Each structure stands twice: as structure tokens, then as C-alpha cells.
Amino acid sequence: MTFVPVNISPHSHVDQQSDLGKHQQADDVICVHDVSFAYDRRPALQHITLHVKRGSTLGIIGPNGGGKSTLMKLMLGVITPDSGSITVLGRKPHDACSDGSLVGYVPQRHVLDWSFPITVRQVVTLGLIGRKGMFGGFSREQKLQVQRTLAAVEMSKLADQPIGGLSGGQQQRVFIARALVNEPRILFLDEPTTGIDQAGQEKFLALLDTLKKQYGLTLVMVSHDLRSVVASCDRVACLSRNLHYHDRPQGLSSDVLFKVFQCDLDAVLDTHSGVHDGSCCGHDHGGGSETAYVPVPFAAPARKNNP
Amino acid sequence: MPHLFLAQIDTSMFYVARYLLMAGPMIGATCALLSVYVVLRRMALIAEGVSHAGFGGIAVAVLVGYFIPALDNDVAREIITGVFCLGTAMLMGYVTRRKRVSEDSAIGIFLVASVALGMLLLSVRRNLPASGRAIPVDVESLLFGSPAAISQSDAITAGITMLVVFATIGALYYQFLYTTLDEEMARINGVNTRLINTLLLAIISLVIVTSARMVGFLMITALTIIPGATANMLSRRFVGVLIASLIIGTGGTFGAVCFATVLPYDPGPLVVLTLFLIFAAVWAFRHFFKPRVVVEEDASAPSPPDHAHEHPGAFGHAHSH
Numbered sequence: 173m174t175f176v177p178v179n180i181s182p183h184s185h186v187d188q189q190s191d192l193g194k195h196q197q198a199d200d201v202i203c204v205h206d207v208s209f210a211y212d213r214r215p216a217l218q219h220i221t222l223h224v225k226r227g228s229t230l231g232i233i234g235p236n237g238g239g240k241s242t243l244m245k246l247m248l249g250v251i252t253p254d255s256g257s258i259t260v261l262g263r264k265p266h267d268a269c270s271d272g273s274l275v276g277y278v279p280q281r282h283v284l285d286w287s288f289p290i291t292v293r294q295v296v297t298l299g300l301i302g303r304k305g306m307f308g309g310f311s312r313e314q315k316l317q318v319q320r321t322l323a324a325v326e327m328s329k330l331a332d333q334p335i336g337g338l339s340g341g342q343q344q345r346v347f348i349a350r351a352l353v354n355e356p357r358i359l360f361l362d363e364p365t366t367g368i369d370q371a372g373q374e375k376f377l378a379l380l381d382t383l384k385k386q387y388g389l390t391l392v393m394v395s396h397d398l399r400s401v402v403a404s405c406d407r408v409a410c411l412s413r414n415l416h417y418h419d420r421p422q423g424l425s426s427d428v429l430f431k432v433f434q435c436d437l438d439a440v441l442d443t444h445s446g447v448h449d450g451s452c453c454g455h456d457h458g459g460g461s462e463t464a465y466v467p468v469p470f471a472a473p474a475r476k477n478n479p
Numbered sequence: 480m481p482h483l484f485l486a487q488i489d490t491s492m493f494y495v496a497r498y499l500l501m502a503g504p505m506i507g508a509t510c511a512l513l514s515v516y517v518v519l520r521r522m523a524l525i526a527e528g529v530s531h532a533g534f535g536g537i538a539v540a541v542l543v544g545y546f547i548p549a550l551d552n553d554v555a556r557e558i559i560t561g562v563f564c565l566g567t568a569m570l571m572g573y574v575t576r577r578k579r580v581s582e583d584s585a586i587g588i589f590l591v592a593s594v595a596l597g598m599l600l601l602s603v604r605r606n607l608p609a610s611g612r613a614i615p616v617d618v619e620s621l622l623f624g625s626p627a628a629i630s631q632s633d634a635i636t637a638g639i640t641m642l643v644v645f646a647t648i649g650a651l652y653y654q655f656l657y658t659t660l661d662e663e664m665a666r667i668n669g670v671n672t673r674l675i676n677t678l679l680l681a682i683i684s685l686v687i688v689t690s691a692r693m694v695g696f697l698m699i700t701a702l703t704i705i706p707g708a709t710a711n712m713l714s715r716r717f718v719g720v721l722i723a724s725l726i727i728g729t730g731g732t733f734g735a736v737c738f739a740t741v742l743p744y745d746p747g748p749l750v751v752l753t754l755f756l757i758f759a760a761v762w763a764f765r766h767f768f769k770p771r772v773v774v775e776e777d778a779s780a781p782s783p784p785d786h787a788h789e790h791p792g793a794f795g796h797a798h799s800h
Contacts, residue, residue: 249667279661288519301657334715
């Protein structure tokens with residue numbers, strides 16, 4: 173991974189030129205307004221306001237315990253905020269998600285027992301459970317829909333395999349297929365690249381990009397992997413109980429990352445290539461333009477002697 | 480010498496034990512179906528807690544029957560016991576959800592408290608004026624079963640229980656499956672998981688109460704765990720696990736009850752030990768030979784690679800925040 177310096181305007185929550193400064197109700201599919209949430213009086217999120225535009229890809233990053241998954245659960249309607257409001261496609265989050273055709277969710281892989289005796293096809297079919305009656309099975313059309321979705325994620329050949337024999341990347345595809353089988357408009361992904369090797373991550377992000385275009389999706393991705401977020405998202409939200417940044421990834425500065433992660437850029441990115449022009453994290457945070465280091469994804473590794 | 484043994488068998492023995500022979504396989508089948516969900520949801524300890532709550536519940540029912548003669552009959556006692564079991568199970572879940580007490584601690588506490596309550600209440604009952612009414616139960620039969628006392632009404636009860644359980648799980652098959660597989664996603668996708676969880680606890684309570692007369696509250700849990708655990712080693716497809724569990728539970732119970740009919744031994748321990756031996760045999764076979772003994776839903780499907788993905792061992796699903 174090569175890092176190039178990018179000159180940006182002074183750090184701000186939302187860039188002056190950014191269209192995120194304006195709340196366009198017609199374009200916004202998710203509106204979070206002044207939301208706070210606490211677990212047993214321990215604050216997890218405080219005064220979060222952000223909106224997600226139709227067709228965009230939002231990456232939510234932050235340290236462990238920063239509230240990333242909590243924000244996602246609030247947007248999914250699994251939990252309700254202590255204060256503030258959230259709407260998803262103009263509805264309450266729980267109503268939007270239970271419909272199935274509006275919102276899809278790809279959870280973290282570790283929450284599932286992968287030794288469960290069930291096939292890939294059955295897992296994906298269960299994603300349609302909200303679309304059938306309380307009693308009875310799935311219709312022929314629904315079964316065909318499952319078949320088409322498995323083809324879209326390139327899992328047709330493994331459709332009748334038990335899920336226990338799948339690789340990490342294949343497991344992730346099963347989750348995506350289960351979320352996409354309802355043809356939702358928004359897709360939430362919780363740590364989608366965790367536990368997948370570099371090559372698998374590249375394939376996965378490429379597949380996600382293809383599916384986004386094919387289904388016309390808006391994506392919201394929670395991740396602690398800054399590289400994959402910067403590589404694949406056109407908007408980034410930095411969360412550590414409060415919202416420290418919400419704009420394009422190019423605008424991320426080292427002082428924002430330091431404030432969010434409480435460590436310098438190198439530690440956050442876990443880089444070993446050390447491509448710098450001399451200035452680095454922990455520099456003077458005074459006014460004026462700052463230099464941010466934005467990873468160029470999938471570039472050839474730089475040689476040690478190169479500046 | 481088999482011929483001497485066979486010579487001792489009197490077909491009238493089977494007639495005498497006909498209700499046990501009818502009720503046994505039905506109880507075995509019902510418990511076997513339930514055991515798949517108990518095992519896959521890692522609720523074995525909960526089932527153990529509920530079965531011990533049954534001991535406390537029957538003692539409550541006996542005491543209530545003393546003071547309210549209209550409730551001094553088998554049906555009323557079973558209903559009161561069932562309600563007590565369900566209430567205890569829901570209380571265990573409530574305490575655990577508060578997260579101040581771990582699940583295994585909560586179950587352990589309620590389990591011993593139920594047994595202690597049962598012993599205390601039976602002691603209280605023994606010390607009350609008899610008034611011409613004998614205590615309808617005794618401790619040994621409660622704990623280990625009283626198969627000799629299984630009557631026509633017990634066989635009918637076992638049949639009705641089997642129909643109710645099979646019909647409920649069959650009608651809500653996909654809801655039970657999804658909640659068992661991934662409760663949070665099931666809820667997000669619109670499944671009423673609270674209803675499904677309550678139904679499952681109610682089914683566990685019903686099965687334990689109606690089946691305890693055969694094997695006793697101490698051992699009934701074995702029937703709700705062993706068939707499912709054994710079947711889970713035999714198949715990687717859910718329907719395969721269900722079928723295998725039903726075969727093991729029904730066949731094992733029927734075989735043990737038949738043996739108990741001709742041998743002068745209690746059927747309860749025989750049933751449990753038979754199921755245990757089946758489990759041990761399957762485990763040894765899988766462990767030492769590692770063949771792909773699969774009860775296939777689709778015989779033409781290719782065999783998956785033998786990867787062992789062990790769950791971290793939590794009693795419930797862990798979620799990150």
C-alpha cells in the first residue's frame with residue numbers, strides 16, 4: 173500500500189464545499205438527528221447527526237467500543253435511541269427492516285454457528301421469511317429468486333453445500349445473498365472484511381461494487397479497517413462516542429484519526445512501508461492547510477529508499 | 480443362553496405393559512424432535528433447569544390440591560406443574576437478560592432452589608392432617624419415574640402432547656429454524672422471536688411434565704438432549720438431523736421399554752442408558768473412523784469437506800456492541 177500526501181483545507185466536521193452540509197430530504201435515505209444512546213447508563217453514542225445520500229457508500233470507522241455497531245443497530249431498529257430520531261427511507265428503522273424489501277443486513281460472521289446443519293440455499297431462502305405468511309413454505313417464484321441471487325454472488329455451485337465447509341469469503345457471500353434476496357435498497361454491512369485475507373478482501377470489495385451497481389444499492393459499512401473503507405467508500409464517518417468527522421475519505425486528517433483512535437496514523441493503518449515526505453502524525457495542529465496521508469489501494473508496495 | 484431367556488418371555492407381559500409400550504415411543508418421538516432444537520440452541524442446561532423445576536412444581540400442585548380438593552387430581556397437578564415450569568424458565572431468562580448473572584449460574588440457582596422447594600413442600604404436606612387423603616406422589620417416583628403406574632390416560636396424554644408439539648413445530652417450521660440458526664437476524668427479518676422463544680419454553684415444559692411419569696424429573700432431560708446430540712453427528716443437513724433424531728429417540732425408547740417389559744428392571748434408567756449407548760457408539764464411530772455417515776436430504780448432493788467449526792461454547796448468541 174502506497175501513501176501519498178494530499179493537501180486539504182483546515183480540518184472541519186464537514187467540508188465547506190461538501191454537499192453533506194446541506195440536508196436534502198429527497199436525496200437522503202437515512203437521517204440520523206441528534207441521537208444519543210447508553211447501555212445501562214454508560215454512554216455509547218452522544219448527539220450523532222448524519223444523513224446518508226441515495227446511492228452513496230458510507231463507511232463508519234472508529235475504535236473498539238466507539239459505537240459503530242451500536243449506530244448500525246439503531247439504524248436497523250434492533251435498539252431504539254434514548255433521544256433523537258432516525259428515519260430510514262422515511263420510516264421508523266424497525267418498520268423499514270421488517271419489510272425486507274427496503275433494508276438488507278450483513279452481520280459479522282462470528283455471530284453465526286457455522287457448524288449448524290444447514291445448506292447455503294436454505295440460509296439464503298430464510299432471508300425471504302418476512303415475505304411469506306406465518307404458516308406454510310416458500311413459493312416457486314421465491315425459490316427462483318434465491319437461485320438468481322446465488323448466481324449474482326457466484327455461489328450457485330455451492331448452493332447445496334452445508335455452510336460448515338465454506339471459506340471466510342464464501343461465508344460472507346452467503347450473508348450478502350441472504351440480505352440481497354429481498355432486493356433491498358439499502359445494505360448494511362458490519363465488519364464485512366474481518367477475517368478475510370487481502371486477496372479475498374479485494375475480490376469481496378469488487379463484488380460489492382458490482383452488486384451495488386446491479387441492484388442500485390446504498391451501502392452503509394461499519395469497519396475498523398481504514399484501508400478498505402477509504403478504498404471502497406465515497407463518504408466516511410469517524411465515530412468514537414461522538415461523530416468526529418463525516419465527509420469524503422480524502423478529507424481525513426491525522427489529527428482526526430488521532431482524536432478518534434487515540435494513536436497516530438501509523439498505528440491506525442498498521443503500515444510498514446513508511447512512505448512519507450518528512451511530516452507525520454503528531455505534528456502541529458494549528459490552522460492552515462494540513463497534510464493527510466491517504467492510502468492508494470492495491471498499489472504496488474513502495475521500495476524502502478523511495479521518498 | 481438366548482433360548483432360555485426367550486422361554487421366559489410371556490406375551491401377557493406385553494399386554495400388561497401395553498400403555499407403557501404405547502406411551503414410550505410417543506414420548507421418545509416427542510422428546511427427540513424437541514432435542515434437535517434444544518441441542519442446536521445450546522439449551523441443554525435450560526432443559527435441565529426446567530425438569531428440576533418440575534419437581535418443585537409437582538410439590539406445589541400437591542399442596543394446592545390439599546387445600547383445594549377440586550384441584551386434587553392428575554390433570555390439575557400436571558397443569559399446575561407445567562405453569563410452574565414455564566414460569567421458572569421465563570424467570571431464568573429474565574434474570575439472565577439483566578446480565579448481572581450469567582446463564583449457567585442462573586440455571587444452577589433455580590435448579591437447586593426448585594428441588595429444595597419441592598422437598599420442603601412435600602415435607603410440609605406429610606405433616607398436615609391426613610383427613611383421609613393420602614399423599615398422591617412419592618419422592619422416588621417423582622425423581623425416577625413410576626412406569627408401572629402409566630395408565631390409558633397417560634398414553635392418551637402422550638399422544639395428544641405428541642400431536643400438539645409436532646403440529647406447532649411443523650406449522651412454524653421456518654420460524655423455529657431461523658430463530659435457532661440466528662435469532663438476531665430472524666428478528667431483523669420479521670420473525671416474532673419472542674413468540675418463538677416462549678413457545679419453545681412452553682413446549683419444553685409441556686414435554687417434561689407429561690413425560691416425567693415414565694423416567695422421572697431427574698432423567699427426563701436425557702431424552703431431550705441425547706437424540707439431538709447424536710443426530711447432529713450424523714448429518715449436516717437439518718432435515719437429516721431431524722430424521723436421525725426421531726429414529727434414535729423413538730427406536731431407542733421403544734427398544735428399552737420392550738426390554739424393561741421382560742426384565743425385572745425399571746424402564747426409566749434403561750431408556751436413558753440405551754440412548755447413551757447409542758450416543759457413545761456413534762461418537763466412537765465418528766471419532767475413530769471419521770466416515771461421512773450422512774442422512775442425506777438430497778442423495779445426489781456432493782459431500783462437503785470435513786471442517787470442524789466449533790462454536791465458542793456460549794450458552795447463547797454473543798453480540799458485539
